[in-house]
Amino acid sequence: MQFSKSNFSEWFTDVLSEAGIMDIRYPVKGMPVYMPWGFAILRKIFSYLEGQLEDAGHEQALFPLLLTDNLLAKESHMLEGFSPEVFWVDAEDDGRKLAIRPTSETIMYTMYSLWVQSYKDLPLRIHQTVTCYRQETKATRPLIRGREFYWNEAHTVHATREDAEKQIAAGVDIYSKVYNMLGISFLPFVRPEFDKFPGAEYSIAFDTLLPDGKSLQIATVHYLGTNFSKPYAILYKNEKNERVPAYQTCYGISMRALAAVVAVHGDDSGLVLPSKSAPIQIIIIPFTKSPEIGEIEFKLKSFGYRCRVDDSGRRAGDKFYHWEAKGVPMRIEVGERELKGNSVKIAMRNGEKQVVKISELDKIGSLFEKYDKSLGEAHADFIEKNTYSAGSLSEIKKGGFVKFGWCGDDECAGKVKEQGVEIRGEIYGKKPVKLKCIACGKDGKEVYAVHPY
Amino acid sequence: MQFSKSNFSEWFTDVLSEAGIMDIRYPVKGMPVYMPWGFAILRKIFSYLEGQLEDAGHEQALFPLLLTDNLLAKESHMLEGFSPEVFWVDAEDDGRKLAIRPTSETIMYTMYSLWVQSYKDLPLRIHQTVTCYRQETKATRPLIRGREFYWNEAHTVHATREDAEKQIAAGVDIYSKVYNMLGISFLPFVRPEFDKFPGAEYSIAFDTLLPDGKSLQIATVHYLGTNFSKPYAILYKNEKNERVPAYQTCYGISMRALAAVVAVHGDDSGLVLPSKSAPIQIIIIPFTKSPEIGEIEFKLKSFGYRCRVDDSGRRAGDKFYHWEAKGVPMRIEVGERELKGNSVKIAMRNGEKQVVKISELDKIGSLFEKYDKSLGEAHADFIEKNTYSAGSLSEIKKGGFVKFGWCGDDECAGKVKEQGVEIRGEIYGKKPVKLKCIACGKDGKEVYAVHPY
Structure with a gap:
């Protein structure tokens, strides 16, 4: 089966199904099933993330799914922001209504209030990998x-x-590493006031571009200040023995990381997986029955590669198509001719081909590096080509990153929105660039806008 | 802090808290928080299990949390068995009531009906690691x-x-490996009719004994026959091109595996972890500041051990207590005297001590083997000592495994229950032993009874 990426929306749905990522036929709206191949890629991405978090001093825990209504109500922005979307449960706990977590601030901070007593308990860095629920x-x-x-x-x-603000930078750094590993480029924005997380002092969000020119928010990092620690009583005794509210941050990254990998790197033959995210990195297609096939597999596994031999009865062409659709980065073909030459044929998923001596298979790391680099560069190029400046409202097009000046007024943001794009903020960590507002001409700063998913 | 295991119930709660396993203070009933150390042990156990399942041809997927009422209603035993306990959600999907999964048969089999078309799609073996919900x-x-x-x-x-029945044996084998790795002994029973899983043809369950003599069901394996494949239309075209119902099995293992590890191996100093389940296998306590400490840590890590140096400012005694309470299997003490002798002091969590040359640290694998074996043997002994035969109802005591004859009648089971124990079935895979019924004297078979949690 071939897919045509020129119709991106249809292509995306087809590839998810054909590559075994998701099955959307489960009969509850907005709740597809993660198929084995899709779940395996997802876990590769999240295992990498979890490792980065651990290395940076975070500990993994697991908090309950359900919360009581009064927990949500403690922070008024949370209640306002999430109430319309929360799934309520038809059961009570000690007379309190129960809800399914839309996100876990209220749940975790209830416990943090017990765990944080003294400055010696700080910093506290906990993470969890869970599913959350919103009535979209x-x-x-x-x-x-x-x-x-x-x-x-x-x-x-x-x-x-x-x-806390150092931690914000650390969070941005961790997520940058994840997307760097995945070859996905993005811009980190400080969101405008009207678009920040309920209860945050400020929010940073990563936006990337998909092939159709629309943007996808793929990570968020929030500085909460003491907005939650006050209502949730996360207080610590400082060295003067006073109980004072602590400073907080939170950050999250979702299955959209997988969406970005599929959307950005895939092609008309299906998925194209960055090597570290591939459940199988090397597929060996044997054209002969030599015991050397097993030896090659053993060797590659001993080098640490995730490797499999496709010894199914299918025709070679079918095998090629199958593993290409699944995005496996490297295919190794082994036939009698190759074995006579003590070598194998290697085809990377991006089309690079070569013959490699069996004795030099320890050097294929460089092929993966080159492959990963080329995926990353292609997307960086794509974003660069789709970023432009607009000097007036009429120069704004839907699609890509457009930059211009904005005075910060909601009314002017509304005029921008009439052009089909939304202001996503200034670049995080970049010195503000002074520019006249594209809508009213008053003093403003450079911001970016996108046509978001 | 010392714990007294002689009061098992209090000891269990205290250890969960002091070792950082669970925090039970979260304000929703029956939903404690997995603390980092507890979650790390849980994941070590489940990663091992997931690996065994993969090796035996299972693929991991992830299915949604919510189901519609009609899915549950398709299999009448499921509806009857689970309806009273299900959490219903205050939202609808296409006019259908939504529920939170109490278990995933109805959810997964809805998809299986789409995935299974031909005999070529079989066998299908899928697993998932998730949380489920019941109003206990x-x-x-x-x-x-x-x-x-x-x-x-x-x-x-x-x-x-x-x-399908071969798969039942494979499931029992996989779970046996998990409990063998954890040093937990158990008996596998074929449950009596009145105690089988709703919709199963028969159910096998593993029961173990906790230190208070009560039994804990720690795994279940069910043969479903075509009881689900008929209502859920899991049909395959056989070689004659007829659509016929497939045969099914399901099996599950929960966080009770962690409960068993805590309860069975722990002592008055806290947790005692089998080496493969320990997030940290070796804790190094330095009594000096030599660079050799780092070299020893590096060496141990290169051998594949999970190892950490406790270079906190705490007193050595506090460090000992802390890591003992957390159940770390091996403590390595390194002082100047040891370094002069090119050696270290090793203390296993079960009390075994010795001095080992630094050049021979590659041989500590045998210490872990011995340690794991001793944990396993101690529990096997405990179960053997607490298993006895009863010739009459009056000989039945609460606590331990008691075996006797049973004719299979519910009325006789009721008389046994009046003694404070419940019949848990015949041993799976063992030739039935003929014995007269302990209650009515008629022909019967040997069964076991316990006082269950």
Whole structure:
């Protein structure tokens, strides 16, 4: 089966199904099934993320799915922001209504209030990988917007604002590493006031571009200040023995990381997986029955590669198509001619081919590096080509990143929105660039806008 | 802090808290929080299990949390068995009531009906690790009976009864390996009719004994026959091109595996972890600041051990207590005297001590083997000592495994129950032993009874 990426929306749905990523036929709206291949890729991505979080001092825990209504009500922005979307449960606990977590602040911070007593308990850095639930009113799309979403959320507590803001930078750094590993380029924005997380002092969000020119928000990092620690009583005794509210951050990254991998790297033959995210990195297609096939497999596994021999009865062409559709980065063909030459044929999923001596298979690491690099560069190029400046409202097109000046007024943001794009904020960590507002001409700063999913 | 295991119930709760396994203070009944150390042990156990399942041809997937009422209603035993305990959600999907999964048969088999078309699609073996939800009416206990439970469930589909029953044996074998790795002994029973899984043809369950003599069901394996494949239309075209119902099995293992590890191996100093389940296998306590400490750590890690140096400012005694309470299998003490002798002091968590040359640290594998073996043997001994035969109802005591004859009648089972124990069935895979019924004296077979949690 061939897929035509020129019709991106149809291509995306077809590839999810044909590559064994998701099955959207489960009869509850916005809740598709993760098929084995899709779930394996998802776990490769999240295992890498979890490892990065652990290395940076986070510990993994697991908090309950259900919360009581009064927990949600403690922070008024949370209640306002999430109430319309929460799934309520037809059961009570000690007279309190129960809800399914839309996100875990209220659940985790209830415990943090018990765990944080002294400055010695800080910093506290906990993360969990769970599914969350929201009654989305927008149209759902597999891996992009569901009523069930898979994500990792990290929640940290600090003694000072400075420490907490250092953690914000650390969170941005961890997520950058994940997307760097996946060859996905993005821009990190400080969201405008009207678009920040309910209860946050400020929010940073990563936006990437999909092939249709629409943007996808693929990670968020929030500075909460003391907005939650006050209502949830996350207080620590400082060195003067006073109980004072702690400073908090939280950040999350969802199955949209997988959506981005599928959408950005895939082609008309199906998925194209960055090597570290591939459940199988090397597929060996034997054209002969020599015991050397097993030896090659053993050798590759001993080098640490995830490797499999396809010794099914299918025709070679069918095998090629099958593993290409699944995005396996490297195919090794072994026939009698190759074995006579003590070599194998290697075809990378991006089309690079070569013959390699069996004795030099320990050097294929460089092939993976080159392959991963080329995927990353292609997307970086794509984003660069689709980023432009607009000097007036009429120069704004739907699609890509457009930059211009904005004075910060909601009214002017509304005029931008009439052009079909939304202001996503200034670049995080970049010195503000002074620019006149594209709508009113008053003093403003450079911001970016996109046509979001 | 010391714990007294002589009061087992209090000891269990205290150890869960002090070792950082669970925090039971979360304000929703039956939904404690998995703390980092507890979650790390849980994941070590489940990663081992998942690996065994993969090796035996299972693939991991992830199915949604919510189901519609009509899915549950398709199999009448499921509806009857689970309806009273299901959490219903205050939302509808296309006019259907939504429920939170109490277990995933109805969800997975809805998809299996789409995935299974031909005999070529069989066998199908899928598993997932998720949390499930039931409104328990019995008293909840952390890790033993909760309204949220963490488990792995495997669901397989086969073309023939023979294949499916071979899979039953494979399931029993996989779970046996898990408990063997954990040093937990158990008896596998074929449950009596009145105690089988709703919709199963027969159910096998593993029962173990906790230190208080009560039994804990720690795994179940069910043969479903065509009881589900008929209502859920899991049909395959056989070689004669007829669409016929497939044969199914399902099996599950929960966080009770962790409960058993805590309860069975722990002592008055806290947890005692089998080496493969320990997030940290070796804790190094330095009494000096030599660079050799780092070299020893590096060496141990290169051998594949999970190892950490405790270079905190705490007193050595506090460090000992801390890591003992957490159950770390091996402590390595390194002081100047040891380094002068090119050696280290090793203390296993079960009390075994010795001095080992640094050059011989590659041989500590045998210490772990001996340690794991001793944990396993101690529990096997405990079960042997607490298994006895009863010749009459009055000889039945509460506690331990008691065996006797039973004719199979519910009325006679009721008389046994009046003694405070419940019949758990015949041993799976053992030739039935003829014995007169302990209650009515008629012909019967040997069964076991326990006082269950």
